[in-house]
Amino acid sequence: MSDVKIIVTEDGSHSLYHKVLKETYHSFHGAINESNYVFLDKGIRYWRTKEGLPSSIxxxxxxxxxxxxxxxxxxxxxxxxxxIHFHTIEPFPLDLEVVKDLNYTSKINDGQYTELFNKIHEAAWEEKIEISEYFSIRKDKQRLQHIEDHFNNSFDVIFFDAFAPSKQAEMWEIALIEQCFNLLKDGGVFVTYSAKGQLKRDLKQVGFEVETLPGPPGKKEMVRATKNAST
Ligand SMILES: C[S@@+](CC[C@H](N)C(=O)[O-])C[C@H]1O[C@@H](n2cnc3c(N)ncnc32)[C@H](O)[C@@H]1O
Structure with missing residues (x-):
């Protein structure tokens, strides 16, 4: 039996409920809304504008x-x-039988990205795969705890989308926050949906400049942290 079941969030997009952790993969207030707001608007768009609209990320x-x-x-x-080159890690990949029932592509541009979404999921693991003219992905079946140092100073934006601190506390330990700092290039940004006080203190402790921003629908606040190593 699968550990996850599909739920419908408030913007009509699906998420998953993890039966063992008793936790959802996204905000119940809207999965697509939350991801667009936290990771696209406050992450990618912010970084790109700040850096003068570079042509690759x-x-x-x-x-x-x-x-x-x-x-x-x-x-x-x-x-x-x-x-965009997208490097993502996932130690517990979902069954494709679950993924095929998710309604994301029907909610975005009338299904225009269905083929692209399927290619993303079918892409081989542990290697860089060109999905389209503008998008490549590398999916590693790996834990953040095991990322190798040679990836340090490689990334412009980190999407920190672990399960909540109350459900998976080890993902939010300061050693992993420092790992994220090291993975970013100078000027790179780390975004997450959480705004826990301890997280903000740890981000500052490892050298980030930290901002508390208004949260996505249904959440008061979120956090963005910038690596300004030279200041
Ligand atoms: C909140 S959910 C992810 C949501 C995902 N970004 C999405 O849009 O569906 C957290 C994810 O972190 C994964 N995870 C668990 N332990 C991890 C670890 N040690 N390193 C990296 N990812 C981990 C989980 O399996 C789960 O898929």
């Missing part, structure tokens, strides 16, 4: 899960004609 995601964030990043790449 390297993203690192913690927790590939349903692939929703990858799909939205691919949509951004296509619509803005920007090259």
């Amino acid at each position: 390297n993203i690192f995601e913690v927790g590939f899960g349903t692939g929703l964030n990858a799909l939205l990043a691919a949509q951004f790449a296509e619509e803005n004609r920007v090259n």
